[in-house]
Amino acid sequence: MSGDKAAGFVDDDPEYATDAAAEIDVEAAGFEVADPRDVPADVGDSGTAEPPAGEG
Amino acid sequence: MPSASGLSRDQRIRCRDRVVQAAKLTLANKEHTHYTEGPQRWDGIKNRRNAEIGQFPEYSDCSSFATWCLWNGLVLRFGLGDVVNGAGWTAGYTGTMLEHGLAVRYPASVLPGDCVIYGSGPPGVHCAVVVDMVNGTPMVISHGSEAGPFYLAYDYRPDVLQIRRYI
Numbered sequence: 294m295s296g297d298k299a300a301g302f303v304d305d306d307p308e309y310a311t312d313a314a315a316e317i318d319v320e321a322a323g324f325e326v327a328d329p330r331d332v333p334a335d336v337g338d339s340g341t342a343e344p345p346a347g348e349g
Numbered sequence: 350m351p352s353a354s355g356l357s358r359d360q361r362i363r364c365r366d367r368v369v370q371a372a373k374l375t376l377a378n379k380e381h382t383h384y385t386e387g388p389q390r391w392d393g394i395k396n397r398r399n400a401e402i403g404q405f406p407e408y409s410d411c412s413s414f415a416t417w418c419l420w421n422g423l424v425l426r427f428g429l430g431d432v433v434n435g436a437g438w439t440a441g442y443t444g445t446m447l448e449h450g451l452a453v454r455y456p457a458s459v460l461p462g463d464c465v466i467y468g469s470g471p472p473g474v475h476c477a478v479v480v481d482m483v484n485g486t487p488m489v490i491s492h493g494s495e496a497g498p499f500y501l502a503y504d505y506r507p508d509v510l511q512i513r514r515y516i
Contacts (some may be wrong), residue, residue: 301452324376332494332499335467335494335506336386337474
């Protein structure tokens with residue numbers, strides 16, 4: 294993976310990197326893990342930034 | 350290091366809950382949500398679909414889906430500006446997502462609510478939302494085609510470009 298050295302990495306701050314992970318209760322249990330071989334190819338992103346409609 | 354969102358530690362915990370709730374709700378209703386790269390892809394935010402009351406986008410693509418998930422936590426819960434794309438929550442794609450937030454270097458540091466961006470280099474070609482960890486592996490919900498979204502290991506495709514945090 295590449296990274297943005299100018300902005301630093303989350304990992305540079307151990308407290309923010311783990312960020313109370315033990316207190317996060319968001320398990321996605323119950324969902325079947327898809328086999329990538331059965332997943333259609335991602336179409337891809339739109340590849341362009343449409344003009345913003347203004348701050349909302 | 351200031352957080353990417355400016356939220357406090359406790360706020361970030363609640364925000365991550367909302368982001369993951371949004372992604373999971375859409376996955377659970379995959380037969381009712383559609384993939385598009387057209388203007389309807391911002392349906393979730395434009396029509397203020399709130400996952401907390403069971404609402405999800407009828408149309409989205411990978412980046413508008415990820416942005417909508419984050420919007421549920423960052424805006425509906427905390428009223429923040431667009432720290433994901435810098436476009437007032439009305440536009441964006443993987444290129445703008447790469448220009449915002451903070452990079453996560455190691456998979457071990459990845460948390461629910463972070464986003465994985467794929468591609469051989471900027472501006473990226475796909476993204477997905479991290480929803481949990483299984484045996485140390487970040488798991489994502491990815492909406493990359495009409496058949497989606499899908500629940501997958503973050504490295505289900507080999508071109509992981511960056512993992513970024515916006516919370």
